Amino acid sequence: MFRPVLAIAGGVGGAKLALGLSRVLDKSELSIIVNTADDETFHGLHVSPDLDTVMYTLAGLSNIEQGWGLEGETFRFLESLERLGGDVWFRIGDSDLATHIRRKELLQNGYTLTEATKYLCKQLNIDTNIIPMSNDQIKTVAVTEEGELPFQDYFVRRRCEPKISAIRFEGSETATPSPDFELALKNSGSIVLCPSNPLVSIGPVLAIPGVREKVRNFKGPRIAISPIVGGKAIKGPAAKMMTELGEEPSCVSVAQGYIGLIDALLIDHMDDQQSKKITDLGIKPIVTNTIMETSEDKVRLANEVSNLLENWYGD
Amino acid sequence: MFRPVLAIAGGVGGAKLALGLSRVLDKSELSIIVNTADDETFHGLHVSPDLDTVMYTLAGLSNIEQGWGLEGETFRFLESLERLGGDVWFRIGDSDLATHIRRKELLQNGYTLTEATKYLCKQLNIDTNIIPMSNDQIKTVAVTEEGELPFQDYFVRRRCEPKISAIRFEGSETATPSPDFELALKNSGSIVLCPSNPLVSIGPVLAIPGVREKVRNFKGPRIAISPIVGGKAIKGPAAKMMTELGEEPSCVSVAQGYIGLIDALLIDHMDDQQSKKITDLGIKPIVTNTIMETSEDKVRLANEVSNLLENWYGD
Numbered sequence: 001m002f003r004p005v006l007a008i009a010g011g012v013g014g015a016k017l018a019l020g021l022s023r024v025l026d027k028s029e030l031s032i033i034v035n036t037a038d039d040e041t042f043h044g045l046h047v048s049p050d051l052d053t054v055m056y057t058l059a060g061l062s063n064i065e066q067g068w069g070l071e072g073e074t075f076r077f078l079e080s081l082e083r084l085g086g087d088v089w090f091r092i093g094d095s096d097l098a099t100h101i102r103r104k105e106l107l108q109n110g111y112t113l114t115e116a117t118k119y120l121c122k123q124l125n126i127d128t129n130i131i132p133m134s135n136d137q138i139k140t141v142a143v144t145e146e147g148e149l150p151f152q153d154y155f156v157r158r159r160c161e162p163k164i165s166a167i168r169f170e171g172s173e174t175a176t177p178s179p180d181f182e183l184a185l186k187n188s189g190s191i192v193l194c195p196s197n198p199l200v201s202i203g204p205v206l207a208i209p210g211v212r213e214k215v216r217n218f219k220g221p222r223i224a225i226s227p228i229v230g231g232k233a234i235k236g237p238a239a240k241m242m243t244e245l246g247e248e249p250s251c252v253s254v255a256q257g258y259i260g261l262i263d264a265l266l267i268d269h270m271d272d273q274q275s276k277k278i279t280d281l282g283i284k285p286i287v288t289n290t291i292m293e294t295s296e297d298k299v300r301l302a303n304e305v306s307n308l309l310e311n312w313y314g315d
Numbered sequence: 316m317f318r319p320v321l322a323i324a325g326g327v328g329g330a331k332l333a334l335g336l337s338r339v340l341d342k343s344e345l346s347i348i349v350n351t352a353d354d355e356t357f358h359g360l361h362v363s364p365d366l367d368t369v370m371y372t373l374a375g376l377s378n379i380e381q382g383w384g385l386e387g388e389t390f391r392f393l394e395s396l397e398r399l400g401g402d403v404w405f406r407i408g409d410s411d412l413a414t415h416i417r418r419k420e421l422l423q424n425g426y427t428l429t430e431a432t433k434y435l436c437k438q439l440n441i442d443t444n445i446i447p448m449s450n451d452q453i454k455t456v457a458v459t460e461e462g463e464l465p466f467q468d469y470f471v472r473r474r475c476e477p478k479i480s481a482i483r484f485e486g487s488e489t490a491t492p493s494p495d496f497e498l499a500l501k502n503s504g505s506i507v508l509c510p511s512n513p514l515v516s517i518g519p520v521l522a523i524p525g526v527r528e529k530v531r532n533f534k535g536p537r538i539a540i541s542p543i544v545g546g547k548a549i550k551g552p553a554a555k556m557m558t559e560l561g562e563e564p565s566c567v568s569v570a571q572g573y574i575g576l577i578d579a580l581l582i583d584h585m586d587d588q589q590s591k592k593i594t595d596l597g598i599k600p601i602v603t604n605t606i607m608e609t610s611e612d613k614v615r616l617a618n619e620v621s622n623l624l625e626n627w628y629g630d
Contacts, residue, residue, distance in 0.1 A: 043416045044359065044423060074391050080413030084438045086420065094409040098395030101358045105401065108359060123399045 010201020020302025325516020335617025
């Protein structure tokens with residue numbers, strides 16, 4: 001039985017597939033584990049960009065064109081904050097701000113990040129298990145030519161311009177997976193690595209002590225969807241980062257990074273000719289249309305993933 | 316020399332006269348000491364309603380009709396917070412929120428409330444010294460028939476409905492005036508008690524150890540403007556509170572509360588017939604038009620105050 005499915009996701013790409021999977025699978029059949037190593041404190045508030053993107057996407061509230069934030073968002077708060085000399089490079093909208101304020105309130109009231117996320121999901125009528133990878137603080141740090149930069153500084157303020165030489169996950173040595181993530185690892189029948197940045201979205205999840213090992217030794221089918229299509233990242237800096245770290249930005253590099261962790265990799269028709277190289281790495285390439293623009297795309301790809309897992313043992 | 320003037324103010328009424336005084340006097344001739352005992356923590360942020368009302372009024376940003384908050388304010392944050400199960404009875408607008416977030420940030424960075432206020436005023440191009448009465452936490456508590464209520468709970472959430480039997484200022488025993496307030500008390504030539512609620516706006520300022528004594532022994536002229544006109548408060552619950560505390564809501568009661576602290580009380584034409592009673596209390600009644608609706612009203616009353624003080628020794 002491939003169900004329940006444990007999906008690991010970062011921001012935009014992960015959220016898209018998560019939305020598809022949530023339409024295809026029942027609540028009890030799906031756990032979405034979300035990267036929290038991008039989390040940052042702004043103005044004393046706890047901002048969880050990937051959790052928010054997944055939440056907003058599943059609640060039907062996200063700004064689809066932009067890829068982050070809320071549809072119809074306003075920025076009155078930020079305009080006023082700028083007038084008051086506050087830092088405004090991280091664009092927090094008026095509605096979005098409510099999420100960060102409420103989350104901070106819940107955390108201060110003793111909720112874990114998992115409990116706070118569950119609470120927020122309930123309020124947003126999200127009927128899918130969205131689970132932070134950890135309740136502990138893990139922070140992605142970009143080691144760049146300009147020195148070390150916290151992820152949001154690198155990603156948003158500096159727009160990924162400084163060349164990186166390494167990525168590290170501060171705090172991951174002593175972190176543990178969230179109890180719900182542990183439980184999902186134990187009870188799930190399959191693992192899906194969403195088309196998220198392998199370095200800074202999936203990477204931090206795998207860096208939590210014990211997780212890589214558990215994925216490696218997982219009994220059920222494990223598949224990933226390549227976020228690199230035709231040598232480019234569909235969204236975000238994955239290709240640029242891979243290049244700077246000495247990897248060729250390609251679905252083959254994605255496969256390479258996941259050796260031992262996945263059994264199959266969904267790649268796009270555009271990368272058809274890479275199939276053999278992926279097979280040579282001991283991973284089964286599955287060529288399909290991986291680009292998700294419309295809702296239908298997301299459901300179609302999720303259905304494909306679901307069918308693939310369902311027929312896994314019948315192959 | 317009656318200058319500089321030390322004005323003590325609460326919210327709306329105080330802000331009106333403060334605006335007038337700021338137009339009539341130079342920056343170096345005026346210190347506005349503001350009540351901070353209404354301050355409350357909402358969503359982990361430091362909200363200073365009276366400081367904000369005075370700041371917004373002097374910056375020309377206030378919602379004049381409403382008496383609090385900002386003109387053209389939006390409430391997107393609050394709507395979203397409500398959806399997320401947050402408390403929304405205290406109406407924080409999107410722009411206003413920036414003030415509270417920035418103030419909290421400054422306080423967390425080690426600013427005193429005085430320094431934070433100075434910073435915010437500078438950002439808002441306010442050229443008047445707005446000084447919190449204290450950098451220490453003092454909290455007005457309404458002792459009501461339903462038990463003790465923090466001021467904002469009583470004032471905003473419960474709309475002053477529960478009958479009060481007393482008012483107390485938690486923390487005032489151990490508080491000190493802000494250093495700038497101390498300095499203004501030493502260097503000013505006159506004191507003006509603005510037409511603010513004597514119980515919960517002026518009261519907390521006088522309750523800071525040493526302040527009442529210094530006002531009592533002050534060498535220069537001290538005047539107040541009655542916020543009670545024709546037995547009613549121009550704005551807010553002053554009359555209702557006075558009644559519940561066994562006082563007649565009148566300018567005479569205001570005078571009574573200020574015995575030994577003021578030399579003259581400006582009362583409205585409407586209260587002309589109360590003059591003798593005020594004289595009998597050893598306070599000089601000055602009958603004028605005390606109601607401030609337009610900007611001109613505010614400047615006119617401020618001019619009158621200024622002229623009164625200027626001619627004090629020539630009388």
